[in-house]
Amino acid sequence: MPITHRSFANLPEELAEVQVEIEQHALDYGLDFFPTIFELVDVDQLNAIAAMGGFPTRYPHWRFGMEYERLSKGYHYGLQKIYELVINNDPCYAYLLSSNHFADHKLVMAHVYGHCDFFKCNQWFSQTDRKMIDQMANHGNRIRRYMNRFGVSEVENFIDACLSIEDLIDIHSPFIQRSRSEDRYKFRAHTDEESTEAVDGGDFRLPAKSYMDNFINPRKRHSDEDETPRPARAIPVPDEPTKDVMLFLLQYAPLRPWQLDVLSMLRDEAYYFAPQGQTKIMNEGWATYWHSTIMTRHGLHASEVINYADHTSGTLASSPTRLNPYKLGLELLRDIEDRWNRGCFGQDYDDCDDYVQRQNWNTDVGLGRDKIFEVRRIHNDLTFIDEFFTLDFCRRYKMFQFGYNDSTEYYEIESREFPKVKQQLLFSLTNMGRPEIFVSDGNYKNRGEMLLTHRHHGVELKMDYARDTLTNLFNLWKRPVHIHTILDDQEVMLSWDGTHHECVKLES
Numbered sequence: 001m002p003i004t005h006r007s008f009a010n011l012p013e014e015l016a017e018v019q020v021e022i023e024q025h026a027l028d029y030g031l032d033f034f035p036t037i038f039e040l041v042d043v044d045q046l047n048a049i050a051a052m053g054g055f056p057t058r059y060p061h062w063r064f065g066m067e068y069e070r071l072s073k074g075y076h077y078g079l080q081k082i083y084e085l086v087i088n089n090d091p092c093y094a095y096l097l098s099s100n101h102f103a104d105h106k107l108v109m110a111h112v113y114g115h116c117d118f119f120k121c122n123q124w125f126s127q128t129d130r131k132m133i134d135q136m137a138n139h140g141n142r143i144r145r146y147m148n149r150f151g152v153s154e155v156e157n158f159i160d161a162c163l164s165i166e167d168l169i170d171i172h173s174p175f176i177q178r179s180r181s182e183d184r185y186k187f188r189a190h191t192d193e194e195s196t197e198a199v200d201g202g203d204f205r206l207p208a209k210s211y212m213d214n215f216i217n218p219r220k221r222h223s224d225e226d227e228t229p230r231p232a233r234a235i236p237v238p239d240e241p242t243k244d245v246m247l248f249l250l251q252y253a254p255l256r257p258w259q260l261d262v263l264s265m266l267r268d269e270a271y272y273f274a275p276q277g278q279t280k281i282m283n284e285g286w287a288t289y290w291h292s293t294i295m296t297r298h299g300l301h302a303s304e305v306i307n308y309a310d311h312t313s314g315t316l317a318s319s320p321t322r323l324n325p326y327k328l329g330l331e332l333l334r335d336i337e338d339r340w341n342r343g344c345f346g347q348d349y350d351d352c353d354d355y356v357q358r359q360n361w362n363t364d365v366g367l368g369r370d371k372i373f374e375v376r377r378i379h380n381d382l383t384f385i386d387e388f389f390t391l392d393f394c395r396r397y398k399m400f401q402f403g404y405n406d407s408t409e410y411y412e413i414e415s416r417e418f419p420k421v422k423q424q425l426l427f428s429l430t431n432m433g434r435p436e437i438f439v440s441d442g443n444y445k446n447r448g449e450m451l452l453t454h455r456h457h458g459v460e461l462k463m464d465y466a467r468d469t470l471t472n473l474f475n476l477w478k479r480p481v482h483i484h485t486i487l488d489d490q491e492v493m494l495s496w497d498g499t500h501h502e503c504v505k506l507e508s
Helices: 013-028 043-051 062-076 102-121 132-150 152-163 180-187 210-216 245-252 257-278 280-299 302-315 325-342 347-351 355-359 368-378 381-388 391-396 418-433 463-477
Strands: 036-041 084-087 092-097 401-405 410-415 436-444 449-455 481-487 490-496 501-505
Touching (some): 013 102, 013 280, 043 062, 084 102, 092 102, 102 280, 102 302, 132 257, 152 257, 245 257, 245 436, 257 418, 280 302, 280 325, 280 381, 325 368, 325 381, 325 391, 368 381, 381 418, 391 418, 436 481, 449 463, 463 481, 463 490
Parallel strands (some): 036 092
Antiparallel strands (some): 401 410
């Protein structure tokens, strides 16, 4: 098969040759990926890029500096090290750490091609922007212009408020057909209500990217346009609670045009990163599966085996206190491949209740590789665990449910029962492990106040997070904000009116 995906960037000749070799092996195994560009960087450059989510052209913000300091200290103190960083883009960009051993570079390249295949072929990434490198640069330029015009502190403080609610989106909405009015709003979310006016001389508007709309479809401008919040508008009570809080604010919050633009950009970025949170276990398991396959069968020389085994064992190390997504994803994929190779599926297998017969079951159907490619294409972590995390798998890897014991002040094993173990794992993956918050009313008590509802799944809100989020929502909504939740088995209403927090117990 001819190689059509290579791009050597600034790689030394020996690494460029390795890329040719590893890429050919990946293609031979049937992996499908965008053209992949590897960049060789030093540790400070890699930490800086990682601190910005992999996009060195992002907007300036203090949190990126804080993350850089954390990564740098972790590296210099020997607590952590970034081996690879790859970006979901077309072409894909991946970064190699210059201080790595030669065997590590080969391992990382094989791992990266697994990720690139997953990005391109997994359904949950199908709606992401494949030119996000360019889009991030556009976002950065626009936010820098706002900082130059309105001041760094004002823009940065507004970004702080927006980032506190970047999880309050509907991660399934890219796959749901919404109303045409909502689609139009998303298309030009950064403009104010005047952007829907007719262009001078007619009613026709040319389609345009959001960041080019003002240029392609000019409108009458006012000298104070960017300093005046848009006027209040009628706020409907949603027919049903809406999960996309950021979109609700874009539609109805009394924000200035530049604030709408910034909020729209951060919402777009939140939706871009969402599939990565939804597929962490599968994505890392898939990349680890392929780097293990390529390296052990093709990529290793005898002198590199010990180094490879040492680093891979560190990546797959289990911990009694936290779940390792690399380990769980890899072992589940191997289990699926083994089961489908041996025919351990279907009605006959499910109806068999003889333990020895089930353990020795083998019809030699050899469908394992086809099955894991199918799984890679259609599943996310939640459906992956729900369908393929079995009783036999749970027993084989001695998995358990744990919780915090108030009397001993330690986390302890609570149960080894399969239903409880699987239930806790699924709960931790539902909505990426974050609380489900909905806007129930934008005109609560007929006073223009916002009412949120927490869909309780047995895990309570963290009170410090809840208070800070309500405070930031008030800064965006400009009116009191409330959230209906459950604390200690009691329905309560948490509120912030701009001066003090309140927690009121509700009668059943």
